[in-house]
Amino acid sequence: MTQQQKTSRKPGRVRRAVIAGAVALTLSAGGATAWALDRFVIQHVEISDVSAYQASQSGTTTSAVQAGTSTSAAVTTDTTSAAVTTDTTYSSESSDITISTVTTGSGDSTVTYYVADVVLGDATTLQSAFANDSFGENITETTSTIAEANNAIFAINGDYYGFRDTGIVIRNGVVFRDEGVRQGLAFYRDGTVKVYDETTTTAGQLLAEGVWNTLSFGPSLLDNGEVAEGIEDVEVDTNFGNHSIQGEQPRTAVGVIDENHLVFVVVDGRSPGYSAGVTMTGLAEIMQGLGATTAYNIDGGGSSTMYFNGGLVNNPLGQNKERGTSDILYIAG
Incomplete structure (x- = not known):
């Protein structure tokens, strides 16, 4: 796949400078420091x-893509019709979105999470x-910044694909990476959403089957509506610099209720008295209670963010401060 190469580096951000300094102080000098800077800081x-790259891939019909005669296709969604927006809802010809807040427990066991019920x-x-x-x-911006740049009415953080160099990355019908290693989630053009094994297929095959977007994180939370077994033991990345995804954590998840009927959940955490976060099983049970039959965990922690109508919905880490991420899923307004 021909890719347009960057000709100049973009300015580093303050967060990268702070990380660079911490890495330099805590790791041994020389090769280890250089490796850490390259791995976690340098874009x-x-x-x-x-x-521009996606536009260069346009001009191929959906039927041709599904027949496997092209590796990608761009689709432009008409959102020019009048839409009705309130503090917690959005309705247009292309989508209906309802945002709700749920709080359970009390004291340090309080859990607060946010639900977006979306019909496309x-x-x-x-x-x-x-x-x-x-x-x-290592290319990051906040969810809100990326959302605003794309005229999004609604957005959540994605799978932070940029933290790693593996996984199948198909976005808006275009292949960006084809290194299958884990359990992925595939959104199809016909409205179906499936969990799949990246190691048993290729990006080209997925495009031929009609895949529009993929996420590469996990694990799958529900199997036919039931809490998946072994989810408390899954590690997405075990390399240096990434802690366990287990225990009570801030979480982001995508669930499927029906064809073109999705539910997105962001659970805040690490903030006693406001929201402690949830375990992987707890997240699965939330998705199950919302009526999802398929659900999938994506990047969490400080990245867990929900955006709606120009502002943050949740309160990341109880500090109302977003952490940069590499990508978002969104609906344009």
């Missing part, structure tokens, strides 16, 4: 203008966008 941009007129209304409109590693 590695493979495509510097994703919008067309599956391709749900889109993906990258930080800085660039694809690669």
